[in-house]
Amino acid sequence: xxxVLVVGDFMAAGLAExxxxxxxxxxxxxxxxxxxxxSGFVRDDFYNWPEQIKSLIETEKPAAVxxxxxxxxxxxxxxxxxxxxxxxxxxxxxxxxxxxxLGKAIxxxxxxxxxxxxxxxxxxxxxxxxxxxxxxxxxxxxxxGGEFVDIWDGFVDENGAFVTSGPDINGQPVxxxxxxxxxxxxxxxxxxxxYTEKPLLxxxxxxxxxxxxxxxxxxxxxxxxxxxAAPPIVIDRTAPMLLSDPALDGGSELLGAxxxxxxxxxxxxxxxxxxxxxxxxxxxxxxxxxxxxKAAAATDTTTAINR
Numbered sequence: 001x002x003x004v005l006v007v008g009d010f011m012a013a014g015l016a017e018x019x020x021x022x023x024x025x026x027x028x029x030x031x032x033x034x035x036x037x038x039s040g041f042v043r044d045d046f047y048n049w050p051e052q053i054k055s056l057i058e059t060e061k062p063a064a065v066x067x068x069x070x071x072x073x074x075x076x077x078x079x080x081x082x083x084x085x086x087x088x089x090x091x092x093x094x095x096x097x098x099x100x101x102l103g104k105a106i107x108x109x110x111x112x113x114x115x116x117x118x119x120x121x122x123x124x125x126x127x128x129x130x131x132x133x134x135x136x137x138x139x140x141x142x143x144x145g146g147e148f149v150d151i152w153d154g155f156v157d158e159n160g161a162f163v164t165s166g167p168d169i170n171g172q173p174v175x176x177x178x179x180x181x182x183x184x185x186x187x188x189x190x191x192x193x194x195y196t197e198k199p200l201l202x203x204x205x206x207x208x209x210x211x212x213x214x215x216x217x218x219x220x221x222x223x224x225x226x227x228x229a230a231p232p233i234v235i236d237r238t239a240p241m242l243l244s245d246p247a248l249d250g251g252s253e254l255l256g257a258x259x260x261x262x263x264x265x266x267x268x269x270x271x272x273x274x275x276x277x278x279x280x281x282x283x284x285x286x287x288x289x290x291x292x293x294k295a296a297a298a299t300d301t302t303t304a305i306n307r
Contacts, residue, residue: 001030002204005062007053008069010037011192014184015068015116018193019200022209029204032060040072041098050101057109064203065106065113066196067141070133071182074126087132099136103144112203115141115148116196119155120162122181127162151195155188169194 006016016033023029034056039047049069057065076083077091084091106113115137118130131152138148155176157163168174168187176188184192197209263270268279281287 001028002063003030003032003060004064004066004200004204005056005060006031006033006035006066006068007049007056008035008067009039009071010035011071011118011184012066012068012116013037014189015066015192015196017186018189018191019066019196021190022193022197026206026209029206029209032062034060038072040070041095041102042073042075042077044098050098050105053102053105054109057106057111062111064200065111066116066200067102067106067113067137067146068116068118068192069102070118070130070137071121073133074129087129092136096136096139099140100143103140103146106146107144113141113146114196114199114203115146116192117148117150117152119151119184119192120160122162122164122177124162147199149196149199151192154191154195 004019006012006019008015013033013035016031016035019031023031036047039049041049044050053065073095074086076085077094078084079090079094082090084094103113103115117134117137120127121130134148134150134152138150140146141148155163155166157166162177162181164177164181165173165175168176169191174187175185176191177183177185201207201209265271265274271277272279278287281289283290
C-alpha cells in the first residue's frame with residue numbers, strides 16, 4: 001500500500017480522519033497521521049516541525065505528505081532576545097522563515113506534498129489572522145514545489161463569514177463545527193478531506209478514492225501492438241411503415257386478415273339494414289304501436305291451490 005503521511009496540529013488529525021473515511025475501501029492507500037495537537041511554528045522549543053519531518057519521512061517512506069498546521073500560532077514568538085507580538089513585522093518575517101524551512105525540508109526528501117490552509121473561526125480576529133497565515137502557507141508550499149489546498153470557501157457563508165453549519169460533500173445541510181467555533185465535526189472532517197482528495201488523487205495516480213493504482217510497464221519493456229479495430233457493423237434499416245398501410249410490403253391485406261363472413265339475409269338485423277324492414281314487434285313490447293293493443297300471450301300459468 002502507498003502511504004500518505006498527514007502532519008500538523010489538531011486540525012491535521014481531523015483531516016486524517018476524513019481521509020481515512022474517504023479511502024476506507026481502498027487497500028492500496030494507507031493514511032498515516034503523525035500530528036501533535038498543540039504544536040505549531042511559534043513554539044519550536046516545544047515541537048520543531050522542520051526538524052521532525054525529516055525523521056518522519058525516513059520512517060514512513062510516504063508517497064505523499066499533507067501538512068495542516070498553524071491554528072495554535074496566534075501568540076507571541078521569541079525572535080532573538082525579543083518577544084514579538086503576533087503579525088508584527090519581525091514576527092511575520094520569522095514566521096515566514098520557519099514555514100519556508102518546513103517546505104524546504106519536505107522538498108529535500110523528494111516527496112510530493114500538499115499544504116492545506118486553515119478554515120475560518122468564530123472569533124473575527126482569529127479569522128483575519130488565519131487569512132494572513134494562509135497567504136504565508138501558500139507561498140511556502142509553491143516555493144518548494146508543493147500545492148496549496150484552499151478550503152476557506154467550504155466553511156464560510158456567501159459573505160465570507162464563519163458558519164457553524166453548512167452543506168456537506170453531498171450538498172446536504174449539516175453541522176460542520178463544534179460549539180467552541182474552533183474544532184471540526186465529523187462531517188466537517190470529511191469535508192476537509194474532500195477538498196484534499198483531488199490533488200492527492202493526482203499525486204497517487206488514481207481517478208477516485210476507491211480505485212486501484214494501475215501499474216505501469218517497466219522501462220525497456222516491449223510495447224504491445226494494439227489489436228486492429230473491428231470493422232464497423234452495417235445495420236440495415238427499413239423505412240417507417242404504418243400498420244394501416246399494407247401496400248408498403250407488397251400485400252393487399254393486413255397480416256391475419258380474413259374475408260368477412262357472408263351475412264344471413266333472413267336475420268332481422270340484416271332485413272333492417274338492407275331492406276329497411278323492422279321486425280314485427282311482440283305484443284305488449286315498448287315498440288308495439290298496434291291499436292287496439294294485442295293481448296300478450298300468456299307465458300306463465302298460475303295454479304291456485306284450494307284448501
